[in-house]
Amino acid sequence: MNFKELGVFSITPVASLVGGLNGSRFIAERQLLNGEKGLISVLPPDYNLQKPIEVKPYILESAVVKHGYVPTEDDSITSFEEYEKYLIELNEVK
Numbered sequence: 001m002n003f004k005e006l007g008v009f010s011i012t013p014v015a016s017l018v019g020g021l022n023g024s025r026f027i028a029e030r031q032l033l034n035g036e037k038g039l040i041s042v043l044p045p046d047y048n049l050q051k052p053i054e055v056k057p058y059i060l061e062s063a064v065v066k067h068g069y070v071p072t073e074d075d076s077i078t079s080f081e082e083y084e085k086y087l088i089e090l091n092e093v094k
Helices: 057-065 081-089
Strands: 010-018 025-032 037-042 053-055
Touching: 010 057, 010 081, 037 057, 053 057
Parallel strands: none
Antiparallel strands: 010 025, 025 037, 037 053
C-alpha cells in the first residue's frame, strides 16, 4: 500500500506523545490528493493510515495542554518509506 492508493498526498506530524505502553502516538495534519486538509491521530501498534482517528483543532490543543503531547515541527512525509523512517525515530529509546 502507498500514499496514492490511500488518497494521501502528505502527512505532517504536529504533536507526539512518546513512551506509551504500546508505543508512541502522534497527531498529524493530513493532506489528501484532492487538497483537503485535516488533523488525524495515529495510534500504535500498527500506525494504520487507512483508519486514522479524525481530530478537531481543539482536541489537538487539549492533547498538548492536558495529556502531555509535545508539539513538533517535523517535515512533511510524502511516502511510506519516509513514514516508516519517522516511526522508527519516534519509537527509538532515548
